Amino acid sequence: MPTFMSNLPIAKRLGAGFVLVLIMSLISIVIGLARLSSVAQATRDMVASPIRTERLINDWSRNINTAVTRTTAIAKSADPSLASYFVEEAAASSKVSGALQKSIEALMSSDEEKSLFAAIGEQRKIFISTRDEIYALKKAGKADEANQVLEQKFIPASRLFVTKIDALVNHQREEIDTVATQIDANYQFSRTLMIALGVVSLLLSVVCAWLISGSITRPLVKASAVARQVAEGDLTARIDNQSTDEVGQLLSSLRDMQSSLVRVVSNVRSGSENVATASAEIAQGNDDLSARTESQASALEQTAASMEELGSTVRQNADNARQANQLAMNTSTVAIQCGEVVNQVVETMKGINDSSRKIADIIGVIDGIAFQTNILALNAAVESARAGEQGRGFAVVANEVRSLAARSADAAKEIKKLINASVERVAQGSAQVEQAGLTMSEVVRSIRHVTDTMGEISAASNEQSLGVAQVGEAVTQMDEATQQNAALVEQMAAAASSLRSQSHELVQVVSVFKLAS
CATH class of the missing domain: 1.10.287.2610 (Helix Hairpins)
Incomplete structure (x- = not known):
């Protein structure tokens, strides 16, 4: 290796050292960008699926609570006009809930999510049937029977409906926590990898600098000693040279x-x-x-x-x-x-x-x-x-x-x-x-x-x-x-x-x- 390096011109040796440092810097930059891109993609995935799903489920839960409140008001109200108003509002809220349900269903990807969502769908059917029964009894003027259905069927069904929705929300939060943990682990790995690449680049730079400086300074020291002997009149010095670079040409x-x-x-x-x-x-x-x-x-x-x-x-x-x-x-x-x-x-x-x-x-x-x-x-x-x-x-x-x-x-x-x-x-x-x-x-x-x-x-x-x-x-x-x-x-x-x-x-x-x- 020293013989090969001593035969290279100094410009090529310096250029090779700089190129090696540049290559290591480029590798570090490329790997760092790749890891940053991975973290960014994981963040985008988290924002695009779990967080969005959580937001939609929360909106759906609030809409369900609003529907429960309106249905309770319809069953308890003695004013026909007020009951009629809440019925119209409940119908609009039901359409919004249906649209949210379809949007959430499109975001369900795992089997567990699909199972939880299917259970929520079955419970929503029970919720809607008891709600419609209350609307029908109220419309027929059977207020007592409507209150009885409200207390015995609708409120327990709505509570179970909201509970199942909360279970899906908790599942989405767990997914978000999992993705966040993965992002943090990816960040830790990227940081460790970047530090390792930096240390390797530094070591290679030091080794290259030591090899290049040694291949240049050692012959120069020899040339200086020979010149000093010649200046003192001693022409018996033996000059051995096996390199062909600029310093070798000087020797x-x-x-x-x-x-x-x-x-x-x-x-x-x-x-x-x-x-x-x-x-x-x-x-x-x-x-x-x-x-x-x-x-x-x-x-x-x-x-x-x-x-x-x-x-x-x-x-x-x-x-x-x-x-x-x-x-x-x-x-x-x-x-x-x-x-x-x-x-x-x-x-x-x-x-x-x-x-x-x-x-x-x-x-x-x-x-x-x-x-x-x-x-x-x-x-x-x-x-x-x-x-x-x-x-x-x-x-x-x-x-x-x-x-x-x-x-x-x-x-x-x-x-x-x-x-x-x-x-x-x-x-x-x-x-x-x-x-x-x-x-x-x-x-x-x-x-x-x-x-x-x-x-x-x-x-x-x-x-x-x-x-x-x-x-x-x-x-x-x-x-x-x-x-x-x-x-x-x-x-x-x-x-x-x-x-x-x-x-x-x-x-x-x-x-x-x-x-x-």
Whole structure:
């Protein structure tokens, strides 16, 4: 049971305890309500049957006594009107008694009640018969005989009737007392049961509280003791944990922390010893490094002098390269200007060629107009021949126009031949100029290539000069760094000594912790 409870989370343990208390409280409430309901039902039954029956029987008894009084008054009265009045009242009272008798009969449940009620019914019949006999004698005027029946029959019968009714009333009272006794016994049992349930609930609550608090506090006490030992430097404590709840997880974490501390302290011990050994070796190495650093400083001074001489030679080469680059740039500028002039000539020749072609096109148009004019002149001559004498003058004009058109066509052909020859010569000149332009472009590109190459040589010389200067500066800086290294070597020797002393102090500090063998 403790192992099972220790494996439960604390929240579930507390929840289980609260749920158990709540269940016991609910059981107590439910049983208490059930017992109260039983008491209430018994009370309702008592009110619904015995008490009601008693009330009805009492009403019936009072009604019977009233009937006896009225019947006696009828028998004793000498006033006919008064007797008649009481007869009517007695009839109404008899109806009420009959109704009460039926109501009471419906409430009779036990055999004893039914037997008593049957006896009352038989006696009521005798009561009613003697009463009716008195009414009949009184009505017949036989007052003496009516008084005689009253004294000898009616009064004894009414007394016996009331006695039997009283017996039924007493029986109902006994029933009421029995039910009251049962109610009281039920109440006593309910009170005892509620007290017992309360005591059981209290005991269960105490047991649950003891189990839950013990399952929580015992591991906490163990965890507190382990933490105190670790705080005092004792890492040899054994932590046994079999629970998986929150406190168990805390103990597991403490065990892991203890294992980590053991590893850390062990590593620090071995590390501090290694540091002490290494610091001695570092001191020895620093001495060797100091000697090599001094040798390197002297070598760097010689290298710095050589780099200075090399720097002056490289600077002179760079100046020569810059002058050659400037000459190449000037030559490239002249070649570019010649190329631009040739390009302008090429463009001019192209314009002349285009103009010659346009003139040739215009001459072609003139030739076409002359041809059409010739055709029109032929048509005019044909029309004038058809017109005869009237068209003769028009025929002369048409011949002249035709002759003029023929001369215009011939002139246009001559001009066209000249223009075509000129176009061919212009085309040849343009081709030669274009060839010259291409050649000049090649020359310009070659000169540009030479210029670019000289520029690259000049730039390389400048970069080489800068590189030599940087190397010189680097050598100088290396010389300075070497001097600084020598100072640092001395500082490292002092630091190694300090490290050795600190490592011894660290060993002493770590020795405070106790580790298992």
